[in-house]
Amino acid sequence: xxxxxxxxxxxxxxxxxxxxxxxxxxxxxxxxxxxxxxxxxxxxxxxxxxxxxxxxxxxxxxxxxxxxxxxxxxxxxxxxxxxxxxxxxxxxxxxxxxxxxxxxxxxxxxxxxxxxxxxxxxxxxxxxxxxxxxxxxxxxxxxxxxxxxxxxxxxxxxxxxxxxxxxxxxxxxxxxxxxxxxxxxxxxxxxxxxx
Amino acid sequence: xxxxxxxxxxxxxxxxxxxxxxxxxxxxxxxxxxxxxxxxxxxxxxxxxxxxxxxxxxxxxxxxxxxxxxxxxxxxxxxxxxxxxxxxxxxxxxxxxxxxxxxxxxxxxxxxxxxxxxxxxxxxxxxxxxxxxxxxxxxxxxxxxxxxxxxxxxxxxxxxxxxxxxxxxxxxxxxxxxxxxxxxxxxxxxxxxxx
Numbered sequence: 260x261x262x263x264x265x266x267x268x269x270x271x272x273x274x275x276x277x278x279x280x281x282x283x284x285x286x287x288x289x290x291x292x293x294x295x296x297x298x299x300x301x302x303x304x305x306x307x308x309x310x311x312x313x314x315x316x317x318x319x320x321x322x323x324x325x326x327x328x329x330x331x332x333x334x335x336x337x338x339x340x341x342x343x344x345x346x347x348x349x350x351x352x353x354x355x356x357x358x359x360x361x362x363x364x365x366x367x368x369x370x371x372x373x374x375x376x377x378x379x380x381x382x383x384x385x386x387x388x389x390x391x392x393x394x395x396x397x398x399x400x401x402x403x404x405x406x407x408x409x410x411x412x413x414x415x416x417x418x419x420x421x422x423x424x425x426x427x428x429x430x431x432x433x434x435x436x437x438x439x440x441x442x443x444x445x446x447x448x449x450x451x452x453x454x
Numbered sequence: 455x456x457x458x459x460x461x462x463x464x465x466x467x468x469x470x471x472x473x474x475x476x477x478x479x480x481x482x483x484x485x486x487x488x489x490x491x492x493x494x495x496x497x498x499x500x501x502x503x504x505x506x507x508x509x510x511x512x513x514x515x516x517x518x519x520x521x522x523x524x525x526x527x528x529x530x531x532x533x534x535x536x537x538x539x540x541x542x543x544x545x546x547x548x549x550x551x552x553x554x555x556x557x558x559x560x561x562x563x564x565x566x567x568x569x570x571x572x573x574x575x576x577x578x579x580x581x582x583x584x585x586x587x588x589x590x591x592x593x594x595x596x597x598x599x600x601x602x603x604x605x606x607x608x609x610x611x612x613x614x615x616x617x618x619x620x621x622x623x624x625x626x627x628x629x630x631x632x633x634x635x636x637x638x639x640x641x642x643x644x645x646x647x648x649x
Binding site for chain 2: 309312317330335354356383386389
């Protein structure tokens with residue numbers, strides 16, 4: 260599967276529309292904004308208020324061909340899947356690591372959204388004593404939940420279903436307030452859980 | 455300035471030579487291996503032995519044009535500078551963050567190698583109670599040093615020179631043993647300093 264990155268610069272209006280159409284797969288309903296962008300804004304706010312330093316790992320890109328005659332212009336490349344999670348950083352002295360997923364479903368989040376590599380990565384972070392979690396957006400409901408990595412991994416062990424039910428996420432996770440600043444104040448959940 | 459990534463896949467021998475020539479700017483002498491690759495191998499070893507989870511942030515790439523008719527082939531893009539450091543992760547429960555730099559000079563490391571953004575990032579990590587450092591390779595000497603982020607930042611405050619002298623790095627930093635496995639056992643310096 261292919262990941263479409265945020266912040267794709269578009270050379271023309273036509274291309275822009277074309278790309279936005281592709282990007283809207285993960286778009287954040289009722290907000291006209293991508294879930295990822297909301298998180299990035301939140302992290303920017305955390306950074307500026309010195310609350311935490313949490314950054315998004317750039318989308319890995321497999322570069323096939325570079326034209327050095329034209330200022331190292333990449334002329335052939337492909338998006339790759341992140342083998343770890345998308346976000347990590349430091350909060351209150353602790354290592355923090357999470358994956359963000361949005362869904363247009365109102366009833367569940369397909370587990371296939373989180374790759375085997377990412378599950379393994381979450382497990383490793385937990386084993387090292389870090390804070391690992393998922394941030395899940397139900398776009399149509401305009402709701403965001405934080406879910407402990409350990410709860411997610413235990414669900415995978417116990418259950419055979421292919422998706423995390425909304426009701427289960429709602430009961431196990433923590434609902435995150437959506438506001439102006441910070442947009443998605445997910446560190447409140449971390450405060451409650453880990454401090 | 456432009457960053458050339460590791461792991462660039464080359465479509466032909468000619469291109470390969472062309473790219474290798476570019477990549478060799480940072481190549482790791484007497485070893486035929488890139489410093490970055492050595493670190494990645496070290497991190498892989500740390501991961502497999504469950505000692506730490508430390509990953510390299512992918513090289514950020516500014517994607518200008520994507521051809522969706524051809525399986526989301528990127529046809530126009532540019533390498534970007536990392537605004538943070540290249541590596542971060544968790545070790546003994548602590549957040550760890552570092553930038554790796556290699557030089558072919560035998561007398562100093564040009565400070566311009568570490569961008570303003572990266573210096574600010576190191577400072578922020580220190581402020582949050584994380585472990586921040588530099589890993590510096592003197593290729594021609596076959597020597598690698600770890601240098602505390604705080605020592606580096608204090609040098610910048612006190613000194614007006616444009617480079618870190620080798621002798622200063624040698625006295626302030628910790629020499630890292632280069633071996634087969636792990637290649638560059640930099641966590642030993644972290645053990646001595648922070649635990």
